[in-house]
Amino acid sequence: MVPTDRTVLETAGIGKSFAGVHALRGVDLTLHAGQVHALIGENGAGKSTLIKVITGVHRPDAGRLRFGGQEREFRSPSEAQKAGISTIYQEVNLVPMMSVARNLFLGREPRRFGLLDVRRMNREAGRVLAEYGVEVDVTRPLQTLGLGAQQMVALARAVQVEARVVIMDEPTSSLEPREVETLFSVIRGLTARGIAVVYVSHRLDELYAICDRVTVLRDGRVVHSGELAGLDRLELVSLMLGREQSVVRDKGTTAFGAGRRSRAGGTPALRARGLSVRHRVHDVSFDVHPGEVVGLGGLLGAGRSETAKAVVGALGAGAGSVEVAGRPLARRSPAAAIRAGVVLLPEDRKVEGIVPNLSVRENIVLAALPTLSRAGIVSRARQDEIVDRFVQRLRIKTSGPDQKVSDLSGGNQQKVLLARWLCLDPEVLLLDEPTRGIDVGAKAEVQALIDELASDGLGVLLISSDPEELIEGSDRVVVLKDGAVVGELTGEQVSEEGLLAALSHHPADECGPVPEPEPGPDPDPEPGPGIVPESVPQPASDTATGTDSGDEKGTAR
Amino acid sequence: MSALGLAGVVPDRDRSLRLLQQYGVYAALLVLFAVSVALDTGFLSTGNLRIQLFQVAPTLVVALGMALVIGTEGIDLSVGAVIAVSAAVIPLYIGWGLPVALVVALALGAVSGLAAGAMVAFTKVQPIVATLALMIGVRGIAELVNGDSAKPVTDSGLLSLGADGFAGVPLMAWIAAGCVALTGTLVHRTTFGRQLVAVGDNRRAARLSGLPVRRVLITVYLLSGVLAALAGALIVGHGAEADPANQGLNMELDAITAVVVGGTPLTGGRVRVLGTVAGALFMQLISAVLTQHNVHTSITQIVEAAIICFAVYASQERGTR
Amino acid sequence: GSTTATGGTSASAANSAAAQQVVPPSASAAGPGCTYQSYAGGVPKLDITDGKTIVGFSQSESTSNPFRATETSSIEAEAKRLGVKLIERNANADVNAQNSQIEDMIAQGAQVLIVAPENSAGLGPALAEAKSKKIPVLTIDRTVTGTACSDFVAFIGSNFYGQAQTAADDVAVATGGTAKVAILQGTPGNNVSADRTKGFTDEIAAKYPGLSVVASQTADFDQTTGQKVMEQLLQAHPEITAVYAENDGMALGAMQAIRAAGKVPGKDIKIVSIDGIQQAVQDVASGQIAADIETNPRFGPLAFQSLQDLYGGAGVQPKVIIKDNHFTSANAQQALAQGLVY
Amino acid sequence: MSPTVLTSAVPDRGPEPEPRRTTGGAGSVGRERRERLAAQVQRRGALVVLALVAAVASMVSATFPTWSNVSAILGNDAFVWLLALGMTFVIITGGIDLSVGSMYALGGVLAAYGAQTHGTWLAIVLPLAVGAAWGTVQGLLVSRAGMAPFIVTLAGLLGARGLLQLVTDEGATTYLVPPGSAFRSLGAGTWTPVLIVAALFGLGAVLLTRTRFGADLTAIGGNENAARLMGLPVARTKLLVHVLSATLAAAAGALGSARLGSGVTTIGVGYELTAIAAVVIGGTLLTGGSGSVGGTVTGVLLLAVIHNLIDQYASQYGSAFTDTVNGAFLAVVVLVQALLARGRQEE
Ligand SMILES: Nc1ncnc2c1ncn2[C@@H]1O[C@H](COP(=O)(O)OP(=O)(O)OP(=O)(O)O)[C@@H](O)[C@H]1O
């Protein structure tokens, strides 16, 4: 690989607190040219804050920043950008109503005679995005894309810039393995050109696949910094969580138990028939039985999120019918669905989930309010009881129930949303990327929780871009493609190979060439091909990765 | 970077900034009051204070409704016209007794509010245009209903509502205070209040969380209409005349100013009831002082503009960087 | 699209009973009047009562003001009486709108225009358009800048400056020449307000050293605002003994404020006002208002007479100043009884 | 940063990933075209309504389609439409400018003052300079002090009126544009105003759709935070947008006074609301992020046509009736448009 020891960026003693919350305390970080530096830690550890301090979004309370051999302080993101630091922030930060092409080129549009060259812009945008595996009409508003595709656009945008440092805050949280692979090859291209990359992710496999060095943050402090190669997963996790390795050892990549069996008999908890949403979902039908976890599989933009939304009637009047425990849902609206016991944890927590200016408490009880109040007056005691219970149960890291939810870290916001739904005691849970952006510890807890809820008789529909989570968590998997069901995996078929097979299967009415499922790999009986495809050269330091996923799987069973 | 030295200081500055945001309106109000008294000690006389309460009450009542609407990220330009409708029907029904006239006026306010709410909730017309259409049309209707021109009102009940006091404080002020208490309870204690701010803060999330978004929207416009109609009755009572052509003109801007000066952001998701009271009082004091000191209209307007900017700047939320 | 005016019901009666009287020529300019031959180099002769000629009437402000309502219905009633085809517009106090409305009446076929201008300045485009189409324009109630018998036929209306002088005289009489006066001004920027302020202050400066103006604030010709402003002024200046209101609405508001301050209008504080609407004249009769100077809005008969003079050869004087009534305790009751008040 | 960087962004790698299609099958091409057509109709709802109203008007009224009627609308209203042009920019950034009505009046007074005292050059320079300065102050308060545009420009509405009254001696002085002044020719007739205004709208459209400034302001309205994180010049753009709007309003007032022949002090009251209505009717989102100059043209024309019709048919029933019809018409127009646009948004 590229031999480097050139320091590009260096922070010393960075401290930052928000209204009494110490988000960062004395953080030192050193980035080397041509290396990928992993930044990891629990939710709320301070990763995003550090990135925002470096790039001029926040002003540090203490500490120094050296960049390109000089002491610097960026007063705005644009200053940092001009200096050569390109950043993909944690939540997709693009302009939803503008076209895909416009978003890609904002601020550096090609011009001709002083005016924007729109045709060239669209042409180039189409070409660039195609290279990233996103083939869409680039004149469409960005918001019509799924979150994953939006993330790819943000990525393409960030690496277009001539930069010396590229920072990626959870770039893969909504990506499928295939997109992750695309991202990796992009990163390799960057390091080859001597660019330093900061990589934040809660998916440990990714770190081993791509990172050279690692810095672990805990409660705003650096608890470890060094070569990644020398650390095994267990050490890494125990560093992050601040717990003994022996305690951590019992947890695998996923915390789903193997005890449940599909219970296909009886009245389904949820019965969806012929769901259609204009242009997006076509005649989708499926059942979810009590105690069953049904996965919804598919590639980016397959229409999984839309299917889930269609179930609760969030997309307006579409065709199809929904029955909950045998009773048809007469009105199709989120409110009606919730009353019937069907709740949806949306994928885009920023846009569709949190109510940013309300407190943690108010966000948690938001949907449960009517049941917590008498004659329209809310009972404070009953609220507090619920809030306390869920803050503990989900280990929500907050300075208190009165903290503004938008001030929580991304992962903790996600937990608040989960709490909002769980405190309703629903019959059917529709979970769209429930562990998106959640740290390993919490992820395991959420997964265990899903298990537990299912064993208690809930029906769960699980959407996850993490195939491992999908496979291990689901009793059955319904596979979608272009908004239609293309297959269903049951029993032994519920495996990554089965998923790939279903995805490559083509319904009869389709024409055109049959697409290859993945570039390269044969359906491999060995575990974990979806996570670390063979086409990815393993990092040089790789001792753990090759066997890693296998090991983890082993421990999980 | 001198940040190291600052480390201890920054949180304190943060804190005082936040305090300023929280209590800035009240501080500004106090300062202004002190200035008024310093300029003329007669300002403290009960007679003068009564006058200020008389004048602020209708604006405050309207502003409360406006604050609710603004909390949902809306705006209601029709309040002035609703005042006019209220003024138009009171003389027509006062013969049946004050209660009947009041009920009719409030009901019409509710109808107008319902129309605004329905447009906003069902057809997604932007609030500013929906209520602009009502602002024009409803005033036209008020003038049509009224037939001719301003009418004197002589009903003793209504006049006493507009001029008498209880415990030395004008009835109008008591009524406004009652509205403040109710609005405060509604916003801070009830499910509805919580839903209102959620709808204003993130409507999509509110909808996906099963909140009755439409009902909330319709209700706030309806309340705004009813409160405006009530203000109309107070204005008619205080002025002893009903003039649908002129009463309530510019009231929408006065109310919005009071709300915003009081610290409620126009972007929704937050309602400050007491702040609105302070905002209304603040604006009242400014105009009182300037009028009483016989300042020219030109200077009055310029000074008002400057003070609004200053007050809002001092009390606005500033992002902590 | 044109319609024959459907005049107000009671307006016709009032129209004749209290129709405008012209101030004797000494006050207005004498000399050869304006005729269709001399107007802007000559315009076609018309018979406005032939049932075919279209007369356009442009009203400047909302008819919710009794002055405006009476003015409009007076024109409509007279048009109906004469069998004139009338089309009309209301500009709602917007000069731009008044320009386009006048032009659009021209497009609709208006051959003569009666215009109540919103302000003295700003009707240039409409007047130019009319002139280029050889359409005479008669202006009523407010003046416009320009040349009579060229840009417009003539002006018919009150002398606002003179009204204000009379008001000052009335204040002096009512208070015995010594008073602290508050002025409630009309809408700022409006030339009626300007004249009514200047006439008043000029007059007391010239004649009444005992009258001092302690406060002068605008109340936008509006009753509610008049009350508010007066309430404030009474707090700051308890010594006020007289109020001059530039229209009746503000006077009515001031009375309410005076009562609320525990004083008696007409006794503790003398009020003089302008316009002469019913409600105010009743208060004159009951002694609460000292005097009210009329602004007579019944322009119909005089306006159409002037148009007939324009085409008939008798000619129209450039400035036809009307004789406004002057209501005092002596004649108010009688005027009310005779239906001379609008 | 040249766009050529693009080519090097993605490194070569083995097999190209299988491109994914949004939609399956061949029939999808036609569907997408239809979809787009529908979207166009929805987006241009105001144009559809305008066409309908104009068609009906031409059928029922003999005067409506005549040139003299059209020129009565165009000549007198066109300058005022510039307020809506400026407003379009402000609204697309997610802001609002309530001061334009007062600024329009102030611009007119200043121009007349300039023409009367120093001649045409001052009549042009003075209002533009004051407008730009006023817009700068408002823009700074919005962009640097982070204040809500609504409140800043509401204060501006008051303040500019106050300034106007100060300049005119509380409205007592009226400045006249001397009859022979060359300045007058800027506002005379029908064609001059129309051409000036059309040119400015054309420039506005280019500015909005074909320059970085236009792209930046749209992005700011769409997601200000993202725009900031993307490194766009947020503060500068917001400042410029307010300068643009105030300057256009002052220019409109100046041109208006060239037409009216004087600086009318009472003019412009409530024009801000009409301008906002025109912009919004034209399909620009009040919340920012999306809008077009063409839409605003449609909006102003639609309002002008409606007023013209109401004047013709409702005037004889009095101003109260006219107001009622006016409000009802506006409500119907926005409702129809909202219904047309239905289904465009997801919820
Ligand atoms: N603007 C803010 N105001 C107050 N507190 C904040 C703010 N931003 C972050 N915090 C707090 O700082 C801490 C660190 O948050 P940060 O977003 O950096 O975490 P993170 O490591 O990125 O977590 P995640 O993995 O969940 O994204 C958290 O406790 C969070 O609540």
Ligand SMILES: Nc1ncnc2c1ncn2[C@@H]1O[C@H](COP(=O)(O)OP(=O)(O)OP(=O)(O)O)[C@@H](O)[C@H]1O
């Ligand atoms: N290549 C693509 N990648 C991503 N999204 C695409 C792509 N092509 C089209 N889209 C659009 O993105 C939207 C995504 O739909 P939806 O969110 O339901 O999909 P999803 O299966 O949940 O995918 P995601 O993981 O992106 O959320 C669809 O409207 C689709 O048209």
Ligand SMILES: O[C@@H]1[C@@H](O)[C@H](O)OC[C@H]1O
């Ligand atoms: O009061 C009247 C005013 O309202 C009108 O506009 O002009 C004439 C005045 O007398």
Ligand SMILES: [Mg+2]
């Ligand atoms: Mg983070």
Ligand SMILES: [Mg+2]
């Ligand atoms: Mg999805």
